[in-house]
Amino acid sequence: MKPTISIVVAIFNRKDELFELLNSLNAQTDKDFEVIIVDDGSLIDLKPTVHNFEEILNIKYFKKTNSGPGLSRNYGAKRAANEWLVFVDSDVIVEKDYIENIKNSILSIPCDAFGGADKAHKGFNLMQKAISYSMTSVFTTGGIRGNKKAVSKFQPRSFNMGVKKEVFEKVGGFSEMRIGEDPDLSMTLWENGFTTAFFDTIAVYHKRRVDFGKFSKQVYQFGCARPILNQRHPNYVKISFAFPTLFLLGYVLGFIEYFILGKGFILALYGLYTFMVLIHSMIVTKNIAIAGMAVISTYIQMFSYGYGFLKSWILLNIFRMKPENAFPKHFHKV
16 A cells, blocks of 8 residues: 655745645645645735645645744644655745655655755746755765765755654654754654665755845854754764864964965865865856855855854853753744
């Protein structure tokens, strides 16, 4: 028998994105699934958008007070009727064979949870494509978000993630973390003996942030979350998590070397890195304008994440602050 699927979407305000997501779900080749929309206290009315699809999709809509995405997904999971929970962000679009490929992959790749890659849609604007490149590039994340070959032990992310409902319930679902709740869940699954897999046929188109300022704030928060995750899951700490911070400190050291010692060896290495990113992004995107912006978004990502990681590491390990006190906005009080 084919597995049964419940799509769970936690959303705050994104009315236009919700319409695009539901429209892509309506185009599925396999129509046998349900959709759970959890409105996380939106300030605009999302019900009319959902109403447009009530007669063509098996869809349920719930509105609750704001608690962040993780706890809202838990809310939706409790109301899901099917065997597998599939979490997608509200700002993604899926291919028409998304559900079909999920079911086929579940049957062929035994696991308790799975995830897929994200990529840029041809209809995205240039900045969205540049940001998508920097989030999936081998020169930034090591390609782990978009390349099966780069994955040793895959951590599914909630923009494109599936979990058996019974397994999800056994580990208590997403934690009280507002940011980093998805890798937190992945590592909790591992600690409880459950397995995860990467499905290379279920990539989604992920819009992400639409300007560099919002992107910088987002990856800064990701950087802050990583040392918290390291404390919660010490068995899965990797030196690579600190690379963006080393990148940031190395850049600062390069300027010190240049202005004090009159040498530019370190900055020359960054120049080489910039050139490699430019050429690689041009090859990947086939657009010089996107490539130019990809260089900027790559540096924003490395610097913002690196600063967030460094700040969080100092507060947690030098000043011995509790994560909830150091970053209260990262947690929801349950």
